[in-house]
Amino acid sequence: MEHIRAHVLICAGTGCASSGSKRVEAAMKRELAERGLDKEIKIVETGCHGFCEMGPLVIVYPEGVFYVRVQEEDVPEIVENHLYKGRIVERLLYKEPVTLEKVPNYSDIDFYKKQNRQVLINCGRIDPEKIEEYIAVGGYQALGKAVTAMTSEDVVEEVKKSGLRGRGGGGFPTGLKWSFTRKAQGDKKYVVCNADEGDPGAFMDRSVLEGDPHRVIEGMAICGYAIGADEGYIYVRAEYPLAIKRLKIAISQAEAMGVLGDNIFSSGFQFHIKIKEGAGAFVCGEETALLASIEGKRGMPRPRPPFPANAGLWGKPTNINNVETFANVPQIINQGADWYAAIGTEKSKGTKVFALTGKINHTGLAEVPMGITMREIIYDIGGGIQNGKKFKAVQIGGPSGGCLPEELLDLPVDYDSLISVGAMMGSGGLVVMDETTCMVDVARFFLNFTQSESCGKCTPCREGTKRMLEILTRITEGQGQEGDIELLETMAKNIKATALCGLGQTAPNPVLSTIKHFRDEYEAHIREKRCPAGACSKLVGYTITSNCKGCGLCKKVCPAEAISGTVKEQHQIDPDKCLKCGACMAKCPFKAISKG
Amino acid sequence: MKTIEDLKRLREQVQSDTRLRYTTGTKIIIGMGTCGIAAGAREVMSAVLDEIAKRHLQDVTVTQTGCIGMCEKEVLLDVVRPGEDRITYGKVTPELVPQIIAEHVVNGRILEELVVGKFSE
Numbered sequence: 001m002e003h004i005r006a007h008v009l010i011c012a013g014t015g016c017a018s019s020g021s022k023r024v025e026a027a028m029k030r031e032l033a034e035r036g037l038d039k040e041i042k043i044v045e046t047g048c049h050g051f052c053e054m055g056p057l058v059i060v061y062p063e064g065v066f067y068v069r070v071q072e073e074d075v076p077e078i079v080e081n082h083l084y085k086g087r088i089v090e091r092l093l094y095k096e097p098v099t100l101e102k103v104p105n106y107s108d109i110d111f112y113k114k115q116n117r118q119v120l121i122n123c124g125r126i127d128p129e130k131i132e133e134y135i136a137v138g139g140y141q142a143l144g145k146a147v148t149a150m151t152s153e154d155v156v157e158e159v160k161k162s163g164l165r166g167r168g169g170g171g172f173p174t175g176l177k178w179s180f181t182r183k184a185q186g187d188k189k190y191v192v193c194n195a196d197e198g199d200p201g202a203f204m205d206r207s208v209l210e211g212d213p214h215r216v217i218e219g220m221a222i223c224g225y226a227i228g229a230d231e232g233y234i235y236v237r238a239e240y241p242l243a244i245k246r247l248k249i250a251i252s253q254a255e256a257m258g259v260l261g262d263n264i265f266s267s268g269f270q271f272h273i274k275i276k277e278g279a280g281a282f283v284c285g286e287e288t289a290l291l292a293s294i295e296g297k298r299g300m301p302r303p304r305p306p307f308p309a310n311a312g313l314w315g316k317p318t319n320i321n322n323v324e325t326f327a328n329v330p331q332i333i334n335q336g337a338d339w340y341a342a343i344g345t346e347k348s349k350g351t352k353v354f355a356l357t358g359k360i361n362h363t364g365l366a367e368v369p370m371g372i373t374m375r376e377i378i379y380d381i382g383g384g385i386q387n388g389k390k391f392k393a394v395q396i397g398g399p400s401g402g403c404l405p406e407e408l409l410d411l412p413v414d415y416d417s418l419i420s421v422g423a424m425m426g427s428g429g430l431v432v433m434d435e436t437t438c439m440v441d442v443a444r445f446f447l448n449f450t451q452s453e454s455c456g457k458c459t460p461c462r463e464g465t466k467r468m469l470e471i472l473t474r475i476t477e478g479q480g481q482e483g484d485i486e487l488l489e490t491m492a493k494n495i496k497a498t499a500l501c502g503l504g505q506t507a508p509n510p511v512l513s514t515i516k517h518f519r520d521e522y523e524a525h526i527r528e529k530r531c532p533a534g535a536c537s538k539l540v541g542y543t544i545t546s547n548c549k550g551c552g553l554c555k556k557v558c559p560a561e562a563i564s565g566t567v568k569e570q571h572q573i574d575p576d577k578c579l580k581c582g583a584c585m586a587k588c589p590f591k592a593i594s595k596g
Numbered sequence: 597m598k599t600i601e602d603l604k605r606l607r608e609q610v611q612s613d614t615r616l617r618y619t620t621g622t623k624i625i626i627g628m629g630t631c632g633i634a635a636g637a638r639e640v641m642s643a644v645l646d647e648i649a650k651r652h653l654q655d656v657t658v659t660q661t662g663c664i665g666m667c668e669k670e671v672l673l674d675v676v677r678p679g680e681d682r683i684t685y686g687k688v689t690p691e692l693v694p695q696i697i698a699e700h701v702v703n704g705r706i707l708e709e710l711v712v713g714k715f716s717e
């Protein structure tokens with residue numbers, strides 16, 4: 001007879017796996033067996049907790065003690081002290097970055113306190129490779145309820161009433177989209193899950209697929225029932241091997257269990273799911289390009305209408321939603337539209353998962369109610385800016401989005417307020433930038449991305465982004481001219497108005513929003529040939545200030561012999577010889593060398 | 597699995613696989629300090645696990661704690677039922693375990709003669 005008294009959860013998400021969680025797991029197995037504890041303590045492999053930066057993560061239940069950056073060598077100590085003697089291994093606990101306080105308990109960490117984890121509720125808490133674990137926490141109940149106790153129309157109405165909007169970027173009302181496909185004429189219909197996730201910096205869809213794949217499958221099956229489809233495709237980029245592996249396992253388990261396949265819950269409803277691996281081009285996330293790619297053609301967008309709801313995969317009515325959108329569905333059916341609609345703002349309901357990256361203390365995934373302010377996300381959850389630097393801007397919505405300055409930090413984050421300030425929810429990538437980031441360079445970075453990802457089908461996007469990129473590059477290199485800003489603005493407007501698909505239509509957004517909020521930075525580059533953030537390498541120059549005591553240390557380290565001066569007198573740098581290596585500045589004991 | 601009732605039944609069966617991670621039930625805490633272990637805390641722990649398994653008790657968690665400064669009373673075993681005081685039993689042996697579990701953990705009757713401490717949490 002056995003009784004399991006503790007669960008040791010080891011994160012096996014992509015982030016933690018790459019920092020060694022597999023080795024930790026192997027060591028844990030070994031150590032527990034040696035100690036004779038393997039019958040009373042269970043090891044559980046989980047998906048991502050969203051705190052990958054602190055990985056490998058190990059969490060011990062029932063106490064919920066949260067160990068970070070655990071290495072193989074730490075395992076004997078955890079087993080001996082914690083699992084055997086019940087003493088927490090203090091040195092492996094997480095420390096709050098500001099207060100430096102050690103926090104033993106998962107739920108007390110600031111990063112998690114302000115979150116509202118609904119979509120991610122099981123991520124990191126269940127073993128994604130075991131359908132039983134999903135069922136234990138209520139999995140497939142919503143599907144059962146939908147197909148046995150609701151009509152397809154009821155399901156669509158419930159989703160409509162919940163106010164759920166697409167999480168793939170545009171924020172189109174999900175229930176409305178479902179009702180279009182439901183009403184469309186066709187003997188065969190499809191459900192497609194968009195798991196392309198092409199935005200640089202975004203990884204929430206991957207984490208949901210890796211950590212809770214059944215939830216997405218359940219959402220898709222409910223959609224299939226609602227619109228009258230019997231087949232679904234998940235389009236997932238090939239760069240996500242772990243997500244693909246877990247999806248495959250989940251699909252075969254769901255089929256074996258009978259919650260996917262023919263005659264689900266004896267209701268006569270049948271639904272099958274296939275996986276299509278994409279090659280990972282940004283444009284393949286665009287819905288019409290994605291459908292072409294599933295059909296085996298080149299992933300290029302086509303004009304809409306007709307919309308996929310009427311003519312999608314192989315010309316049949318097709319409903320396409322994002323991973324996170326589907327992941328919201330089971331809870332809406334289980335807990336009801338009213339429960340769902342109580343979270344969020346008037347026009348943006350529910351929660352949104354954001355991927356926090358950049359110069360922020362906690363990078364990772366955070367799920368928050370819509371309407372929370374950007375300041376709360378960055379400071380309360382994200383722990384503020386790294387190394388005590390000053391906040392400068394936050395880029396939201398990836399290459400389709402825009403930058404928000406300090407003045408807009410109290411803006412409630414929802415679809416419409418972001419659009420109103422020239423940014424966009426996008427898929428939820430948040431890149432935080434500090435005072436050392438140059439906004440012209442940021443605009444150049446995103447445009448460089450969209451320019452190289454443009455499929456080339458239409459001229460405004462193919463040629464226009466190239467020309468804009470040339471101008472931006474010129475500005476960052478100190479070759480900007482009067483009139484460049486206005487030229488960028490005109491080109492941006494034209495491309496937005498004439499490009500065929502969303503890629504081209506939104507590509508100029510990062511440029512427009514940085515001009516709008518940081519015009520002075522553009523002007524400094526163009527008129528004064530100066531990069532105020534000190535980031536554009538062609539523009540920074542080193543100068544020696546009057547703090548110089550003439551010690552000559554800088555002169556000794558300069559590899560270019562660019563520094564001259566007599567002892568005990570102020571030295572100077574010859575800008576033509578200077579290589580901008582920064583060695584002198586690092587050496588000067590009097591902080592007399594400035595960069596800018 | 598054919599019907600929604602099957603799903604419910606399966607759910608109940610497999611719930612113990614994850615319950616420990618969402619637990620709210622009774623806690624049994626065993627003192628595993630140096631002298632606790634010397635006095636036989638490990639054997640008491642094994643007896644507790646056996647007894648829970650035998651009785652198929654759900655929603656009971658077993659954890660350990662270090663030295664609490666009453667070494668001469670080892671083995672120390674605490675029971676905390678939700679919303680009730682933390683009761684510390686002293687000089688617990690494996691033989692006493694079935695009684696503590698039957699009386700206190702299951703039926704809520706404190707075994708006063710074994711109690712060495714009470715704390716409200």
Ligand SMILES: Cc1cc2nc3c(=O)[nH]c(=O)nc-3n(C[C@H](O)[C@H](O)[C@H](O)COP(=O)(O)O)c2cc1C
Binds near residue numbers: 199
């Ligand atoms: C260039 C481009 C890239 C896109 N990439 C994605 C993506 O990676 N994932 C996604 O779900 N939607 C992406 N979209 C949006 C999809 O075209 C589509 O609107 C979305 O999948 C619909 O699902 P939703 O209503 O659930 O948001 C992209 C759109 C464009 C124009």
Ligand code: SF4
Binds near residue numbers: 501
């Ligand atoms: S806007 Fe760009 S990506 Fe979209 S179809 Fe035109 S060239 Fe291709």
Ligand code: SF4
Binds near residue numbers: 560578581
């Ligand atoms: S930045 Fe480098 S090259 Fe320039 S003056 Fe300083 S040490 Fe010399």
Ligand code: FES
Binds near residue numbers: 013016017052055057
């Ligand atoms: S992969 Fe472990 S927390 Fe993200």
Ligand code: FES
Binds near residue numbers: 629630662664665
């Ligand atoms: S070792 Fe048990 S109370 Fe001190």
